Amino acid sequence: MNTRSSGGPGGRAVVVGASMAGLCAARVLSEHFGSVTVIDRDQLTTDAGRRPHVPQGRQPHLLLHAGTRLLEGWFPGVIEELYAGGATPFDICRDFYWHQGGGPLIRPATHMVGPVMSRPFLETTVRRRVANLPGVTLRGGAPAEGVLTGDHGTRITGVRLSDGSALDCELLVDATGRQARSLGWLKELGYGEPPTSVVTVDTHYVSRIYRRGRRPARDWKAAAVIGAPGTRRLAMALPWEGDRWIVALVGVNGELPPMDEAGRLAFARSLDSPVIADVMAASEPLGTAVGHRFVANQRRHVEHMRRHPTGWVLIGDAVCSLDPVHGQGMSTAALQAEALGQALQQSRSVDRTFARRYFRAAAGSVAVAWSVTVGSDFAYPGTRGKKPPGTDLINRYMNRVTLAAQHDEAVCVRFSEIAGMVRRPEWLLTPPCVLRVLRLSRRGPARVPA
Structure with a gap:
């Protein structure tokens, strides 16, 4: 109105x-x-x-919880309209298989549910x-x-x-x-x-759409596998309307994902978890792979x-x-x-x-x-520009957060709330949270099958 x-x-x-x-x-x-x-x-x-x-419209996009909340407030009923049109209801924590730091994050249910679509x-x-x-x-x-x-x-x-x-x-x-x-x-x-501030990261995306199948069996709706920074590789699979996946292979600072399917599959197999490669192997490719290059973060x-x-x-x-x-x-x-x-x-x-x-x-x-x-982009070798103060220290701490989130629901939810732009990063720096992260991260990566 x-x-x-x-x-x-x-x-x-x-x-x-x-x-x-x-x-x-x-x-x-x-x-x-x-x-x-x-x-x-x-x-x-x-x-x-x-x-x-x-051009980036042919690549994966996520509407985070902060954006979902605002859209529903401005356009009441729009989220249900998206679901009715084929968008997937998605809990950014429970429904997201996130593999980083050698293991998958634990996946408790949260309030941060919204649509995933093209x-x-x-x-x-x-x-x-x-x-x-x-x-x-x-x-x-x-x-x-x-x-x-x-x-x-x-x-x-x-x-x-x-x-x-x-x-x-x-x-x-x-x-x-x-x-x-x-x-x-x-x-x-x-x-x-x-x-203007510019931080060059030179990210290359190669994405392809697949028809979603029922195999392999899974209890998640989207997946991301983040390689160690030295590999400069990551991949993600998000559900699109029309029973489709979009699978993006990503290379950072000079790492170029291949365009051909055999090369793409080998790229996905090189990551620490096979979940993305398994989705590709079990799904029917639709159309051709599409590339996109993002050279630098820019803030005016x-x-x-x-x-x-x-x-x-x-x-x-x-x-x-x-x-x-x-x-x-x-x-x-x-x-x-x-x-x-x-x-x-x-x-x-x-x-x-x-x-x-x-x-x-x-x-x-x-x-x-x-x-x-x-700050996250500076974890990758070759990123150029002015670092925000404390970046290296924060990145080392975030490595600990990722490990702790593989074992503890509270840390994982707080990490996801910050990723979803629901809370500010300072919430990870309260003394109780820091102590919890340092204690739990000593366990090392969680070795849990996908």
Whole structure:
């Protein structure tokens, strides 16, 4: 239901980019603006097909519990709708066979249950919900080419489209991904870019879809096998709608997974657990393997921007683009959208005070994910960039956490809550938890069959 807040900005907002970040932004904007228009250069169809300008859409994605909670709050009933369409109900702890540090983590049941499905299916479902919101319009096949300004270039008043038309707006939200296309438009007006942190990890994905079979017998719904850092190898299998698996083989910092099936199977067999290889061997391959390369984590410190026009903000990967292997991108985008809504709720106009509030809150919503993701990536030889303070010490401790989580339900649940962005990492650093981790990790890896 559209519930525009009294005293809000009103008028029109334009979102450039119909990604998950853009769709979540449109939802919160619908409560504060009389009109919201989402534009995208791709055609926005009603089926769950892949969008040409979302190459990572053919790779695995996880909607973490933080993102699930926000989506259900914005679109009541959407989770059941995803289940009805074939998404798999998934407890991130109980249903996930996670093998790391020489053994599998213990798998107690938790409250962190949500859907697992392909990104195109999720996007299409959410996009349909957004299109049905009062006052919201989606326009596909409409590339943006620049901005309109007023007050001598200090305020954004609209966006120019490639067909020569324009859309007036009080607020322009750039959800165009890590390239953040609007920064180029602002550069032409004399504005600089925000300070940016980059950590290079050079991750290569090779994924293939399989038809799910009943064998081998298993009591889990998804699996990940994380090789020792020196191998620079890992693999995961997630369920997709339509009784399918997507299996991704991942190489880090120069390790290249093979594209051919025999080579892929050998890659999976080289890991510490055979579960991924067993899934591949027992399942029918569909289509061909598809590769994707992620070169570097990138964070724009929007909170430190000294000069920018009013009526303009960034969201999603435009603010922070993280190594997809950690599965935090969509949920982080949802948290930024939540921050956008809160900033609008606190503001009576789209002014610099609103922008400062949002940019500070957006920075806070990505800071933990950045620290966790980048810190984990520095466990791999060859990762380059500025390490967050204490990274090496934290990584050594996290090795202990992984061992302890193979033996103890409480540690495993806390570890999963942090991975699911439900709790902050500090919850693993309380004195009782540290003592428990140090004691239990002495047991070494759990030798439990898959």
